[in-house]
Amino acid sequence: MTIARLLLTLVCFLIFSTQATSQLLNDRFTFDEDLEYSDDIQSPAEFLGYEPGEAYSHHYQLGAYLKHLAESSDRVELVTYGQTYEGRDLWLAIITSEENQSNLEDIRQNNLRLADMDLSESEASGLIENSPAIVWLSYGVHGNEASSAEAAIQAAYRMAAAEDNETSRFRDEAVTIIDPLLNPDGRDRYVTWYKSSRAHMLNTDPVDLEHDEIWPGGRTNHYWFDLNRDWVWLVHPESRGRIAEYQKWMPQVHLDLHEQGFNSNYFTMPGTTPRNEQLPDAYEDWADRFGRGAIEEFDKHQINYATREAFDFFYPGYGSSYPSLMGGIGMLAEQGGHSRGGRAVETEDGYVLTLQQRIFDHYKNSISTVRTAVDNRTELLSYFRETLNPENSKVETEAYILPNNPYDLTYDVIDIMLKQGVEVEQATEDFSLRDATDYREGVSERRSFSEGDFIIRKNQTNHLFVTTLFEPKMAFGDSVMYDMSVWSIPMAYNLDAYYVNDDPSVETSLLTEQPQRDSGVMNASATYAFVIDWNQPNAPKALAELWREDYRVRAAEKEFTIGGRTFSRGTLIVLGGRNYKKRNSMARDMQELAEYAGVMIHGLDTGRMDEGMDLGSRSGMVLHQPKTAMLIDRPFSSYTAGQIWFQFDRNVEYGISRIRSWRLGSVDLSEYDVIILPDMWGSGNFGDSEIETLKQWVRQGGTLVAAEGAAFAMASESMEFVSVGMTGDEENEDDEVEETLPPFTPYDARSDSAGLRNIPGAAFRSHLDTTHPLAFGVKEEIFSLTYNTDQFVPSDDYSVVGYYDDNPSDLLASGYASQENLEQAAGNVFAGVVSMGSGQVVLLSDNTQYRMFWRGPERLMINAVMLVPSM
Numbered sequence: 001m002t003i004a005r006l007l008l009t010l011v012c013f014l015i016f017s018t019q020a021t022s023q024l025l026n027d028r029f030t031f032d033e034d035l036e037y038s039d040d041i042q043s044p045a046e047f048l049g050y051e052p053g054e055a056y057s058h059h060y061q062l063g064a065y066l067k068h069l070a071e072s073s074d075r076v077e078l079v080t081y082g083q084t085y086e087g088r089d090l091w092l093a094i095i096t097s098e099e100n101q102s103n104l105e106d107i108r109q110n111n112l113r114l115a116d117m118d119l120s121e122s123e124a125s126g127l128i129e130n131s132p133a134i135v136w137l138s139y140g141v142h143g144n145e146a147s148s149a150e151a152a153i154q155a156a157y158r159m160a161a162a163e164d165n166e167t168s169r170f171r172d173e174a175v176t177i178i179d180p181l182l183n184p185d186g187r188d189r190y191v192t193w194y195k196s197s198r199a200h201m202l203n204t205d206p207v208d209l210e211h212d213e214i215w216p217g218g219r220t221n222h223y224w225f226d227l228n229r230d231w232v233w234l235v236h237p238e239s240r241g242r243i244a245e246y247q248k249w250m251p252q253v254h255l256d257l258h259e260q261g262f263n264s265n266y267f268t269m270p271g272t273t274p275r276n277e278q279l280p281d282a283y284e285d286w287a288d289r290f291g292r293g294a295i296e297e298f299d300k301h302q303i304n305y306a307t308r309e310a311f312d313f314f315y316p317g318y319g320s321s322y323p324s325l326m327g328g329i330g331m332l333a334e335q336g337g338h339s340r341g342g343r344a345v346e347t348e349d350g351y352v353l354t355l356q357q358r359i360f361d362h363y364k365n366s367i368s369t370v371r372t373a374v375d376n377r378t379e380l381l382s383y384f385r386e387t388l389n390p391e392n393s394k395v396e397t398e399a400y401i402l403p404n405n406p407y408d409l410t411y412d413v414i415d416i417m418l419k420q421g422v423e424v425e426q427a428t429e430d431f432s433l434r435d436a437t438d439y440r441e442g443v444s445e446r447r448s449f450s451e452g453d454f455i456i457r458k459n460q461t462n463h464l465f466v467t468t469l470f471e472p473k474m475a476f477g478d479s480v481m482y483d484m485s486v487w488s489i490p491m492a493y494n495l496d497a498y499y500v501n502d503d504p505s506v507e508t509s510l511l512t513e514q515p516q517r518d519s520g521v522m523n524a525s526a527t528y529a530f531v532i533d534w535n536q537p538n539a540p541k542a543l544a545e546l547w548r549e550d551y552r553v554r555a556a557e558k559e560f561t562i563g564g565r566t567f568s569r570g571t572l573i574v575l576g577g578r579n580y581k582k583r584n585s586m587a588r589d590m591q592e593l594a595e596y597a598g599v600m601i602h603g604l605d606t607g608r609m610d611e612g613m614d615l616g617s618r619s620g621m622v623l624h625q626p627k628t629a630m631l632i633d634r635p636f637s638s639y640t641a642g643q644i645w646f647q648f649d650r651n652v653e654y655g656i657s658r659i660r661s662w663r664l665g666s667v668d669l670s671e672y673d674v675i676i677l678p679d680m681w682g683s684g685n686f687g688d689s690e691i692e693t694l695k696q697w698v699r700q701g702g703t704l705v706a707a708e709g710a711a712f713a714m715a716s717e718s719m720e721f722v723s724v725g726m727t728g729d730e731e732n733e734d735d736e737v738e739e740t741l742p743p744f745t746p747y748d749a750r751s752d753s754a755g756l757r758n759i760p761g762a763a764f765r766s767h768l769d770t771t772h773p774l775a776f777g778v779k780e781e782i783f784s785l786t787y788n789t790d791q792f793v794p795s796d797d798y799s800v801v802g803y804y805d806d807n808p809s810d811l812l813a814s815g816y817a818s819q820e821n822l823e824q825a826a827g828n829v830f831a832g833v834v835s836m837g838s839g840q841v842v843l844l845s846d847n848t849q850y851r852m853f854w855r856g857p858e859r860l861m862i863n864a865v866m867l868v869p870s871m
């Protein structure tokens with residue numbers, strides 16, 4: 001410990017009230033202060049002016065400290081890899097020896113070359129012998145799990161400044177990449193709230209205001225998304241920036257540091273089932289080895305922990321699972337504490353858990369992870385090379401074929417693949433393949449494909465990533481999961497895709513640039529009308545802009561054909577005669593609109609169509625711009641609310657008001673045409689008067705869009721909002737369940753048995769009535785992502801728009817659902833519209849844009865807001 005540091009500690013003790021400080025700081029949890037440290041580098045406490053655990057650091061303070069490290073040490077390089085929505089920088093601190101730093105680019109390139117299968121064995125073993133291991137430590141993806149970023153700067157200080165032999169060896173034999181804070185916006189939301197709520201007298205009562213975070217909490221990012229579900233889909237700038245760096249480095253070891261409830265002891269590796277069966281068997285041993293490395297430290301310091309009983313690594317979008325698909329050992333750490341942890345909190349057994357200890361535990365695990373990596377360096381590098389070798393794949397499929405379709409979300413999937421370092425080929429000739437199996441029906445037959453279609457082969461470095469995402473079904477031995485059970489990309493994005501077990505022989509070129517959808521105006525000088533086919537992914541964005549520009553717009557309720565081209569239902573029609581005052585600017589406006597929204601616009605010189613409705617027909621539904629509100633805050637899910645907000649705010653670029661649920665009684669609802677209720681828990685805390693107000697508003701012409709739990713609440717007996725039958729009402733489910741379960745469930749099997757009755761997210765083959773405006777622009781067949789064991793029963797009392805396949809044995813496309821659940825769901829309804837007075841209630845009981853990657857059904861929500869109110 002330096003003199004300055006000693007003095008500082010002393011001053012801290014004098015300034016802070018002894019009562020508070022003595023509970024906060026305990027010399028049981030020190031940060032290797034007995035080691036020698038470089039005099040040129042300040043510790044976090046010296047630099048920031050408070051001891052670890054005394055206060056939370058804001059994002060800017062963490063950044064300032066890392067800059068100090070980079071400026072005062074040749075062992076540290078600080079990389080800024082992006083910016084959040086709220087303008088905060090995202091950083092990596094790359095820490096290694098001075099010598100390694102001077103060869104960093106070579107080290108990086110050599111690490112990537114390790115995965116090159118053309119490398120000779122002797123070259124490979126030379127690289128393995130001489131290369132450092134790449135160890136990546138990620139902190140704070142959940143902003144209110146706030147000890148981890150504090151641990152990041154402690155670990156960075158030790159790795160950069162400690163002069164002992166062991167730390168020197170860490171620097172020589174590893175490049176340690178520290179991402180101190182994956183979710184700066186969420187963390188600063190938490191820290192700002194915490195600081196504004198904290199009392200002078202330390203209060204460890206977990207229900208005190210200081211421990212009771214406000215909605216929506218700091219876990220999520222600006223749009224209320226869980227960034228620890230976004231490693232694959234890259235919806236957000238935090239993920240996109242990080243993965244670009246990750247793909248450059250491809251680490252052998254990745255540890256993702258989190259927090260869980262404050263009564264839980266530390267979770268360290270390995271976790272529980274189910275597991276991704278495609279991973280090498282050796283992964284399990286590695287997870288165990290790293291876990292035992294941490295345990296050695298924890299035993300020594302009497303830190304309590306548990307392994308194997310929680311947390312699976314099945315879903316590929318976690319920071320603990322994605323790295324394993326990229327050839328590394330992906331791992332999770334969960335410290336007790338979380339949102340309620342504060343600076344200190346009393347656990348159920350009367351122990352005072354301090355922030356200082358939470359930082360200490362994570363710090364110890366961070367350092368021990370580097371130690372285990374360095375101790376096993378050559379073996380880890382060999383594992384990395386073996387794992388990325390496609391010859392070691394356990395999957396039979398050789399390739400996945402995506403027909404080149406700019407009118408669905410194929411290009412969005414290609415975009416993800418390119419950003420994830422996947423090699424995508426494009427056919428340079430027409431071709432046909434034997435035994436090509438489609439995802440919709442699972443039928444294998446000879447099929448023809450076209451020049452320009454996309455091919456993703458298994459035979460590439462990222463084969464584990466590709467097969468995990470494209471296989472129609474993932475094997476799992478255990479269906480009680482921590483998260484969802486299905487993510488097959490062609491189903492999520494509702495593509496007409498195929499897979500084959502023979503490597504396709506066809507001439508191809510490697511795709512190097514993201515394909516762009518055509519945009520522009522055909523026949524821009526037209527005077528009668530301009531039309532925009534609603535089946536284009538960006539058509540809603542064009543409609544929002546037309547409304548902003550004060551255009552009168554209609555939507556075709558029927559198809560029409562002219563000059564051999566057929567326009568689908570929902571196609572937007574801008575009639576020249578109805579927008580006569582725009583006649584001088586219309587051609588230019590359409591050009592700008594096509595470019596802004598990324599759509600094709602067709603100018604037509606006549607309203608007489610060859611087939612189908614004429615442009616001036618009564619089947620042209622006049623579209624009124626709906627003023628739209630979404631209720632948020634309890635009891636609504638911030639996740640679904642965030643998705644819907646993101647969809648309109650970022651994709652459609654159509655502003656909606658977000659109104660806190662408890663304001664409902666005081667807001668003038670007549671101002672709004674559409675009110676969205678996101679998923680909610682239970683039937684909420686609506687009183688009779690709020691329900692009556694909403695009912696009145698619907699009867700007078702409002703469109704209420706109720707999603708997931710809110711849809712069921714609308715039909716519940718307690719709310720009696722709409723009268724739509726539910727499966728739960730009809731039959732006594734308990735009788736059915738009893739037939740297949742023992743007469744009672746043993747105490748220790750109860751949580752598993754409950755798990756088997758749930759649906760942990762399953763893809764159901766489903767049908768849409770695409771003649772209804774709610775389903776305009778969508779394919780007739782989709783994969784609906786369901787978590788519901790109850791459904792709506794079809795009847796003529798309302799418009800049934802989306803329903804599950806009626807054959808229970810065909811219903812499950814992927815994921816897990818029990819036989820009873822399949823039989824109950826078959827033929828029942830997840831999307832419908834109920835008329836009520838002059839208004840209507842749209843029921844969408846399955847999520848329509850889950851995590852913004854299950855996007856196949858997303859148009860249902862968009863149509864509910866943009867088209868249905870004008871019906």
Ligand SMILES: [Zn+2]
Nearest residue numbers: 142145258259
């Ligand atoms: Zn977490």
